[in-house]
Amino acid sequence: MTELTKRNKSILSVxxxxxxxxxxxxxxxxxxxxxxxxxxxxxxxxxxxxALVAVSMNLLNGFTGLFSLGQxxxxxxxAYIYAIFSIPTAMRDSVxxxxxxxxxxxxxxxxxxxxxxxxxxDFGVMLGEHIGMIFLMLCAGILTAxxxxxxxLPVLRLKSDYxxxxxxxxxxxxxxxxQWKAAGPITNSSNLLRSYTTYETPLFPVxxxxxxxxxxxxxxxxxxxxxxxxxxDDEIAAEAMGVNLFKHKQMSFIISSFFAGLGGALLAMFQxxxxxxxxxxxxxxxxxxxxxxxxxxxxxxxxxxxxxxxACSEWWLRGLDSGAFLGISAGFMRPGFRxxxxxxxxxxxxLFYSRGIMGNKEFSWEGLVGFFKRIFSGKKKxxxxxxxxxxxxxxxxx
Amino acid sequence: xxxxxxxxxxxxxxxxxxxxxxxxxxxYTMVYGILRLINFAHGDMFMVAGLVMxxxxxxxxxxxxxxxxxxxxxxxxxxxxxVAYRPLRSAPRMSIMISAxxxxxxxxxxxxxxxxxxxxxxxxxxxxAKTVTVFGAHTKMVTLITPVLxxxxxxxxxxxxxxxxxxxxxxxxxRDFETSQLMGIDINRVITVTFIIGSFLxxxxxxxxxxxxxxxxxxxxxxxxxxxxxxxxxGGIGSIPGAVIGAFxxxxxxxxxxxxxxxxxxxxxxFVLLIIILMVxxxxxxxxxxxxxx
Numbered sequence: 001m002t003e004l005t006k007r008n009k010s011i012l013s014v015x016x017x018x019x020x021x022x023x024x025x026x027x028x029x030x031x032x033x034x035x036x037x038x039x040x041x042x043x044x045x046x047x048x049x050x051a052l053v054a055v056s057m058n059l060l061n062g063f064t065g066l067f068s069l070g071q072x073x074x075x076x077x078x079a080y081i082y083a084i085f086s087i088p089t090a091m092r093d094s095v096x097x098x099x100x101x102x103x104x105x106x107x108x109x110x111x112x113x114x115x116x117x118x119x120x121x122d123f124g125v126m127l128g129e130h131i132g133m134i135f136l137m138l139c140a141g142i143l144t145a146x147x148x149x150x151x152x153l154p155v156l157r158l159k160s161d162y163x164x165x166x167x168x169x170x171x172x173x174x175x176x177x178x179q180w181k182a183a184g185p186i187t188n189s190s191n192l193l194r195s196y197t198t199y200e201t202p203l204f205p206v207x208x209x210x211x212x213x214x215x216x217x218x219x220x221x222x223x224x225x226x227x228x229x230x231x232x233d234d235e236i237a238a239e240a241m242g243v244n245l246f247k248h249k250q251m252s253f254i255i256s257s258f259f260a261g262l263g264g265a266l267l268a269m270f271q272x273x274x275x276x277x278x279x280x281x282x283x284x285x286x287x288x289x290x291x292x293x294x295x296x297x298x299x300x301x302x303x304x305x306x307x308x309x310x311a312c313s314e315w316w317l318r319g320l321d322s323g324a325f326l327g328i329s330a331g332f333m334r335p336g337f338r339x340x341x342x343x344x345x346x347x348x349x350x351l352f353y354s355r356g357i358m359g360n361k362e363f364s365w366e367g368l369v370g371f372f373k374r375i376f377s378g379k380k381k382x383x384x385x386x387x388x389x390x391x392x393x394x395x396x397x398x
Numbered sequence: 399x400x401x402x403x404x405x406x407x408x409x410x411x412x413x414x415x416x417x418x419x420x421x422x423x424x425x426y427t428m429v430y431g432i433l434r435l436i437n438f439a440h441g442d443m444f445m446v447a448g449l450v451m452x453x454x455x456x457x458x459x460x461x462x463x464x465x466x467x468x469x470x471x472x473x474x475x476x477x478x479x480x481v482a483y484r485p486l487r488s489a490p491r492m493s494i495m496i497s498a499x500x501x502x503x504x505x506x507x508x509x510x511x512x513x514x515x516x517x518x519x520x521x522x523x524x525x526x527a528k529t530v531t532v533f534g535a536h537t538k539m540v541t542l543i544t545p546v547l548x549x550x551x552x553x554x555x556x557x558x559x560x561x562x563x564x565x566x567x568x569x570x571x572x573r574d575f576e577t578s579q580l581m582g583i584d585i586n587r588v589i590t591v592t593f594i595i596g597s598f599l600x601x602x603x604x605x606x607x608x609x610x611x612x613x614x615x616x617x618x619x620x621x622x623x624x625x626x627x628x629x630x631x632x633g634g635i636g637s638i639p640g641a642v643i644g645a646f647x648x649x650x651x652x653x654x655x656x657x658x659x660x661x662x663x664x665x666x667x668x669f670v671l672l673i674i675i676l677m678v679x680x681x682x683x684x685x686x687x688x689x690x691x692x
């Protein structure tokens with residue numbers, strides 16, 4: 001058990017991954033829609049989206065050392081691109097009711113679904129819709145990356161704090177643009193976009209986010225990733241060693257935005273309606289805090305952080321709002337209290353545990369084995385169960 | 399001239415808002431000048447001052463409530479510094495910034511919990527809410543008071559920084575943190591004083607700002623906060639007159655844009671301005687040039 005060969009480790013990872021996905025699939029079939037356990041799937045879906053966005057932010061902040069706060073703006077672009085092009089034609093009049101049905105009169109997912117539907121029947125409709133969804137997600141990512149490339153030209157020449165505030169500013173400008181009345185025929189101004197195609201099984205966001213994160217991990221381990229880390233550690237030394245600073249910063253920025261846009265599209269699917277109002281700087285702050293909780297510079301940390309964050313805010317701490325938590329009930333536990341407790345926990349992590357859950361290390365089987373060894377060699381078995389659930393979740397990223 | 403007459407109400411509102419931004423911007427610029435930290439929580443402190451005023455004015459007369467609000471804000475500002483920033487003094491800059499974001503998150507969520515997410519109506523301060531007519535444009539007294547009060551406070555502050563011992567210490571610390579420590583300056587005391595001044599001005603700014611608006615929301619601090627920071631960058635971070643001028647420019651431009659029915663872009667404009675100034679003159683109008691040493 002102590003010595004695992006590399007081959008065995010990858011087999012183990014694949015098995016755990018497959019078991020996890022199968023468990024999600026079977027669980028989704030078995031758990032009835034009314035059950036309280038349904039929350040588990042909500043957390044899984046939203047957590048996957050947040051994990052993807054957090055990892056993309058970590059690529060910038062943790063691996064390239066660029067303190068960028070524009071993530072919400074990029075997610076906004078992605079979410080809108082996806083939503084705008086997948087609203088069925090029949091629904092357009094009611095969604096764009098203030099803009100005479102809007103400018104765009106087609107739906108990529110619907111058209112593809114119909115096209116394949118005539119050839120292959122019901123299965124073709126489903127297949128076409130899914131191809132359309134994936135195509136649109138990629139489009140969302142690519143367009144977001146394009147916008148990021150333009151923003152990056154001026155912004156990436158700035159230093160730490162100025163970069164942070166300038167990216168924050170761009171996110172705010174983007175939001176203003178999407179709310180602009182003159183852009184209404186396309187963006188529906190400040191009204192909701194809804195009734196577009198969404199996924200049906202929680203497997204979809206989990207697999208999509210997993211694949212994207214896997215890509216980011218590959219990138220980080222490549223020579224580009226090493227250049228990013230060199231820039232993070234010392235810009236001047238990196239430049240002296242022949243790393244083209246601007247090119248690599250721009251690359252990291254664009255790739256991070258690509259995945260933020262893709263994450264935005266997934267978030268749009270998860271929410272099944274999109275408005276530009278929630279994509280404020282607060283959303284960016286939440287994602288940043290996820291990265292910090294997980295550990296800046298650790299991909300697995302960000303993933304664990306995202307699931308913990310979503311699970312706490314959506315599920316585990318819900319009791320604090322309704323007045324009964326772990327058997328305690330008190331008058332001061334009224335709506336909103338959960339968020340206060342949550343913010344205090346985050347502050348404690350920031351102040352006393354600034355390395356986060358994983359520090360800058362990644363999950364490894366040796367680490368897990370070592371962790372359990374330490375527990376069984378005399379210490380109390382307190383956090384074993386927690387850790388177990390976390391490690392399960394990491395698997396899907398592998 | 400026609401433009402001036404048509405836009406007079408907006409220009410007046412702009413000057414007033416500009417003065418209020420200036421009071422917040424000074425807090426940012428001083429903290430940044432000394433700690434090199436964007437105090438993201440500053441805007442939220444401004445909001446908390448507004449909320450405290452709402453709750454105090456419900457049971458106390460306004461003239462007692464105002465001093466209590468100011469004292470409360472100052473204490474809050476210092477507490478945040480001691481609890482959230484002081485332990486991280488030797489940590490990387492990114493950690494302090496994250497800590498500031500955490501404090502901002504905490505203040506907003508606490509405000510959300512206390513208010514229940516409802517907009518709280520700001521009490522009318524009788525004298526400030528009086529309507530006056532300037533060149534045929536109707537406006538509140540607070541519009542006229544703000545620029546005067548702002549400029550008076552700024553002059554007082556500049557005198558404090560130029561001619562007192564603590565002011566000299568502040569200038570020394572903002573020039574070189576470590577050397578001034580070696581020269582026997584009590585850094586923590588200087589930083590506390592900075593936070594006291596910043597919070598004091600933010601409290602006054604909050605009273606003036608919210609008198610102009612109908613209500614306070616948990617999120618109503620973040621936008622003015624960011625704009626004030628932009629003003630500070632625009633004027634050259636670390637420079638107090640720069641921050642004030644930047645704030646007035648932003649306030650006036652923003653209100654003229656509102657007058658042109660492009661209200662959604664009034665916030666965006668501020669950031670466009672920020673990006674332009676960062677491109678053209680990254681040190682701001684009155685900023686000092688920074689040289690990176692290897």
